[in-house]
Amino acid sequence: MAETEPLTPGEIADILAGxxxxxxxxxxxxxxxxRWIEESRRERPRGRWATVLSFPGLRPALALAAAAxxxxxxxxxxxxxxAPPIQTPKAAERAERADAxxxxxxxxxxxxxxxxxxxxxxxxxxxxxxxxxxPGRAATAGSAPAPPAAGFADRPAAPLAxxxxxxxxxxxxxxxxxxxxAVSERMALRAARTPEAPSADVAYLNRTEPLSRDLVKDSSVxxxxxxxxxxLAEDEIALADLAGKIGATTGVAIVLSEAxxxxxxxxxxEDRPLREVMRQMGRALGIRWExxxxxxxxxxxxxxxxxxxxxxxxxxxxxxxxxxxxxxxxMRAGRAPAAMQADSxxxxxxxxxxIIGSPERVRALRQGVAPPDxxxxxxxxxxx
Amino acid sequence: xxxxxxxxxxxxxxxxxxxxxxxxxxCRAGDRLALERLLTPYEKPLYHLCxxxxxxxxxxxxxxxxxxxxxxxxxAGFRGEASVRTWxxxxxxxxxxxxxxxxxxxxxxxxxxxxxxxxPDLEETTIRHRLALDALGxxxxxxxxxxxxxxxxxxxxxxxxATMSWNAKKVENELYRARKALAVWRARTIEAEG
Numbered sequence: 001m002a003e004t005e006p007l008t009p010g011e012i013a014d015i016l017a018g019x020x021x022x023x024x025x026x027x028x029x030x031x032x033x034x035r036w037i038e039e040s041r042r043e044r045p046r047g048r049w050a051t052v053l054s055f056p057g058l059r060p061a062l063a064l065a066a067a068a069x070x071x072x073x074x075x076x077x078x079x080x081x082x083a084p085p086i087q088t089p090k091a092a093e094r095a096e097r098a099d100a101x102x103x104x105x106x107x108x109x110x111x112x113x114x115x116x117x118x119x120x121x122x123x124x125x126x127x128x129x130x131x132x133x134x135p136g137r138a139a140t141a142g143s144a145p146a147p148p149a150a151g152f153a154d155r156p157a158a159p160l161a162x163x164x165x166x167x168x169x170x171x172x173x174x175x176x177x178x179x180x181x182a183v184s185e186r187m188a189l190r191a192a193r194t195p196e197a198p199s200a201d202v203a204y205l206n207r208t209e210p211l212s213r214d215l216v217k218d219s220s221v222x223x224x225x226x227x228x229x230x231x232l233a234e235d236e237i238a239l240a241d242l243a244g245k246i247g248a249t250t251g252v253a254i255v256l257s258e259a260x261x262x263x264x265x266x267x268x269x270e271d272r273p274l275r276e277v278m279r280q281m282g283r284a285l286g287i288r289w290e291x292x293x294x295x296x297x298x299x300x301x302x303x304x305x306x307x308x309x310x311x312x313x314x315x316x317x318x319x320x321x322x323x324x325x326x327x328x329x330x331m332r333a334g335r336a337p338a339a340m341q342a343d344s345x346x347x348x349x350x351x352x353x354x355i356i357g358s359p360e361r362v363r364a365l366r367q368g369v370a371p372p373d374x375x376x377x378x379x380x381x382x383x384x
Numbered sequence: 385x386x387x388x389x390x391x392x393x394x395x396x397x398x399x400x401x402x403x404x405x406x407x408x409x410x411c412r413a414g415d416r417l418a419l420e421r422l423l424t425p426y427e428k429p430l431y432h433l434c435x436x437x438x439x440x441x442x443x444x445x446x447x448x449x450x451x452x453x454x455x456x457x458x459x460a461g462f463r464g465e466a467s468v469r470t471w472x473x474x475x476x477x478x479x480x481x482x483x484x485x486x487x488x489x490x491x492x493x494x495x496x497x498x499x500x501x502x503x504p505d506l507e508e509t510t511i512r513h514r515l516a517l518d519a520l521g522x523x524x525x526x527x528x529x530x531x532x533x534x535x536x537x538x539x540x541x542x543x544x545x546a547t548m549s550w551n552a553k554k555v556e557n558e559l560y561r562a563r564k565a566l567a568v569w570r571a572r573t574i575e576a577e578g
């Protein structure tokens with residue numbers, strides 16, 4: 001069979017012309033458009049992401065991812081802003097006890113109690129003398145006027161009426177002295193001097209870096225705010241006023257019982273950690289620092305040791321087993337000022353920067369008259 | 385780019401020519417009238433193309449409907465690199481080939497029966513139509529599409545290549561085979577008629 005030649009385009013066009021004879025259905029485009037509009041109405045317009053996220057298998061994974069992200073965000077915020085308050089109360093109490101270990105010495109407490117009573121009598125006499133002339137000085141920080149000093153003398157000593165001497169309500173009535181520069185400013189200066197190795201507390205005070213977790217979790221510190229360094233130069237200041245001043249400078253709220261709020265105190269120190277200053281205050285005044293939680297905030301309540309002992313049976317037994325006299329651990333650690341006077345003058349200058357105690361005796365010591373019962377410990381001189 | 389004569393009879397406005405490009409812009413904005421204006425001119429060639437491939441009038445009508453629907457769904461993705469006609473023909477060929485593979489073949493005589501009630505010259509038209517459908521029956525779907533696009537609708541080899549997503553050489557080869565197959569069919573038909 002001979003090979004057939006392909007048809008020409010003209011011949012094919014003739015054959016296929018029959019296709020165009022077929023009637024074309026009407027309005028196919030309009031019907032298609034109507035169908036498309038109906039489809040569009042049935043299906044709500046959805047974005048590409050909405051389509052992807054609507055896949056059923058993805059929903060549990062998305063929920064888990066969202067929960068994990070939420071936890072990370074919350075942890076991050078707590079870590080930056082509320083790190084100190086989230087410490088457990090027990091841990092904070094342990095840290096506070098570690099800060100004032102020598103205050104457990106009940107022999108010293110008894111001696112302190114006796115001295116405090118004597119000091120109270122002196123204050124009463126002074127108040128009576130002032131009461132004849134006019135209204136007495138405010139006993140503690142607060143907006144309410146202070147009761148007359150004579151009334152204060154009649155008041156029972158035991159009840160603890162805590163007064164929050166938080167910074168905003170404070171009005172320092174101590175004698176005018178050189179203004180204490182803000183701690184953050186001094187820390188910033190220190191950081192500027194040694195920018196390559198800023199200490200953790202500098203970073204904390206200046207908020208230039210997030211607070212180190214090691215610093216917050218340090219059990220020996222408890223509250224990182226206590227690491228702030230302060231400088232004090234007070235010849236005579238009521239304990240309440242001093243607490244207010246510390247609170248205004250460091251943000252640490254201190255609560256005092258009325259029994260000790262008006263205790264006069266002289267404090268001279270330079271660039272010392274707040275916890276060290278508070279510990280020496282406790283030694284000088286015979287007070288014990290206790291933690292007081294108010295919501296998320298931690299306050300430090302100062303109680304006279306004798307008063308605190310009434311609520312702590314365990315401390316009573318410890319007091320009975322302690323050696324008599326002033327030979328407590330703290331006192332044994334101290335040195336007599338006579339020995340101190342034998343040291344070089346340079347060393348004495350360094351050591352006498354940190355003094356705390358009775359205003360009259362501190363004044364005498366600074367004038368060169370060493371009180372016989374002054375002790376030296378941890379770079380401080382304590383005169384009661 | 386083909387232009388479309390759009391007559392605003394309802395508005396009483398004069399007849400004006402709107403390009404496919406302008407209509408596409410209005411279609412993307414959701415203008416229903418623009419959609420109809422864009423698609424209506426392609427009803428007839430698309431129907432003949434689908435009829436030639438599917439050899440069934442009802443299927444061809446459905447295929448044209450499906451082609452228009454797919455075009456409207458893909459309106460946002462049309463970049464305008466090809467003409468609207470090429471774009472629609474490509475969709476139509478794909479729809480027809482998909483349907484041909486998935487559906488049972490339908491008797492081609494349906495179209496001739498429907499035509500019989502409308503055509504004035506019943507006998508001659510029916511014979512021509514039936515002859516065309518018989519001739520296309522010896523070709524593959526791709527060959528039918530290429531042949532209709534080339535010899536009925538007058539597209540160039542390059543346009544057919546773009547429509548079918550082939551290269552020009554393949555278009556020429558398929559056209560040659562189709563013409564040769566039709567030559568064989570005609571020879572057999574002539575022999576059978578005696």
